[in-house]
Amino acid sequence: MELKLGEKASLRQAFGEVLVELGEKDERIVVLTADLAGSTNTDLFAKRFPERFFNLGITEANMMALAAGLAMSGKKPFVSTFAIFAAGKPWEQVRQAIAYQSAPVRIVATHAGLTVGEDGASHQMLEDINNIRVLPNMDVIVPADAVETKRVIHALKDHDANPVYVRLARAPFPVVFDDSYEFEFGRAKVLRQGEEVTIFACGLMVHQALRAAEILAAQGISAEVVNVSTIKPLDLETVIDSVAKTGAAVTAEEHQVIGGLGSAIAEALGEHWPGRRASPLERVGVRDRFGQSGSAEALIEHYGLTPEGIAQAAIRALERKRRR
Amino acid sequence: MNGEIEALKRKAYQLRRDVVEMVYRARSGHPGGALGMADVLTVLWYKFLRADPQNPAWPDRDRFILSNGHTCPILYAILADKGYFPREELWKLRKLGALLQGHPSTAHKIPGVEFSSGSLGIGLSFACGVALAGKLDKRDYRVFCSISDAECQEGQTWEAALTAHHYKLDNLIAILDRNNCQIDGPTERIMALEPLAEKWRAFGWEIFEIDGHDYEQLISAFEAALKGRGRPKIIISHNLLGKGVSFMEGDHRWHHGAPSDAQFEQAIRELRLAASSQASGIGG
Secondary structure, eight states, X not given: OOXXXXXXXXXXXXXXXXXXXXXXXXXXXXXXXXXXXXXXXXXXXXXXXXGGXXXXXXXXXXXXXXXXXXXXXXXXXXXXXXXXXXXXXXXXXXXXXXXXXXXXXEEEEESBSGGGOTTOTTTOBOSHHHHHHTSTTOEEEOOSSHHHHHHHHHHHXXXXXXXXXXXXXXXXXXXXXXXXXXXXXXXXXXXXXXXSEEEEEOTHHHHHHHHHXXXXXXXXXXXXXXXXXXXESOOHHHHHHHHHHHSOEEEEEEEESSSSHHHHHXXXXXXXXXXXXXXXXXXXXXXXXXXXXXXXXXXXXHTTOSHHHXXXXXXHHHXXXXXX | OHHHHHXXXXXXXXXXXXXXXXXXXXXXXXHHHHHHTHHHHHHIIIIIOOOOTTOTTOTTOOEEEESSGGGHHHHHHHHHHHTSSOGGGGGGTTSTTOSSOSSOOTTTTOTTOOXXXXXXXXXXXXXXXXXXXXXXXXXXXXXXXXXXXXXXXXXXXXXXXXXXXXXTOTTXXXXXXXXXXXXXXXXXXXXXXXXXXXXXXXXXXXXXXXXXXXHHHHHHHHHHHHHOXXXXXXXXXXXXXXXXXXXXXXXXXXXXXXXXXXXXXXXXXXXXXXXXXXXXXXXO
16 A cells, blocks of 8 residues: 555555564464454455464454453464444453453554444444553554554564554544654654644544644644654653643544543643643543544534644633633 | 372362361452362362473463452462462462452462453453464463353353354363352352253353262363363363352352351361361261
8 A cells, every 4th residue: 555645545454454564574463353354454464364363253352352362372462343342342351351461462443433434423432542541551552644553553563561552443544644754652743843832633633733733823823733642651751841832732532532632631731730830721522422423524524623623722722821 | 099089089178278268367258169169170280280380381381261260269279289379378368468369360470370360251262362372383281261150141251152162172171160159149040041051062062061079070071071172172060169168068158258267167177077088088
């Protein structure tokens, strides 16, 4: 798959392709899915390495515990299914067998967020960052585009100390990184320098945040954009340094504003804020509601996860900063 | 053979005394299931399981996975007796900072513990993963997984049953503690399981149904199960909850709970007497 800046590209296809590359390098890599080989693009691995691919049927709880058994027997399992069936249905198995045992399972969830589209609320997982972030030992990564997805999946090959959850989507996302992009686990990256407000974003919202910064620039407002692809462990240094400079923050995520990136940033600013005067924070995301059917584009618009929505949140944050 | 069986029976009674003392000293825990499983686990651990207490991570060791984790006092008693950790640890069970957690924990690095259980229905899936890894690596270790009868009320147990059959995991032997008891009462009153053997047979498993306190049946069941090829095996072991302590036997209220001082004295006395009857060849 060729990736061109600004064009849309599939994250799950990037995932599936890199899995095959990893499979060539390390025979300890095994891949599991629950009747979603095609949708998760793990069928690419299945074709190349059928003996190391396990389609467990629709047994997600079983799959998570089984993956822990493989991981604790020296394998490097990648488990892939839809986010609702990875961080929702088998949550307790993830907690008990994977997180508590710190079994190095790589959970790569696809079809997270509203951009699942027409299938509606049952399939639009908006609580997964929350569900996984709360578990000790679990890392959480949300790549912004297909380029970052490739880098992340490559990095997971040697992510052996503890388990990790990676959040991907169904819809293709605009490519925001060129081929020179490097992913560094645990580091948030400043993608655009700014002086007056910081926009922290993950996933699709990184692209939206970069466009929001352009809208703001046209109005004479200097916004910094930070890609928080590692949500846990959170890069406190980058987060605090940026807000210490700008004095105002916006978060943007395709997730509930409760429990996700917005909460993680609020916790960080609340606990670690060094200044005397608090900095305002505005959270853009889904506000304590379920999703619904519609096209990905229509849903993003309807729920306000747009560049304009982020720009408006930035302006609200700036107004609050001035009133301090 | 008879001498061997008598020695095994004495061992089981010794382990039962440790179980009762652990729960008594901890003032909480689950003695009933642990006492009922003492015979089947003694036969497994002292006759069949290939393991090295000096090297708990030996890659070719047989795995013992305790899915019904609340019965862990019997596992802890075995592990201490085998030398995986000092016996003194048994008396710190369930205390803050202790090695021995209320339920088995790999997070606390308890030597000999392969899986963190406590939440029912998860262990058999984990065991399938360990068995699959053994197949992939062409290692000849066997995976023994203890499950309880009431765990068969968990849907995930049957997901795992499908999986073990689908992947022909003949290196997996489940041991089902059929004591007919669960916390709230008899299993058949709470959520009926029978015909239980037929259910497992229908899922494609090879069934061995035995009296879990009859050593000849136990030994021949393990021997046969270890020979079977091409599909997973399950030993349905009919066990008496609380076996060996008269006032606990068959009473579901001893699923959990610690004995009083007087009850503890009586239990130890009964278990010593039963063990010495074995020594003199009487009873059993």
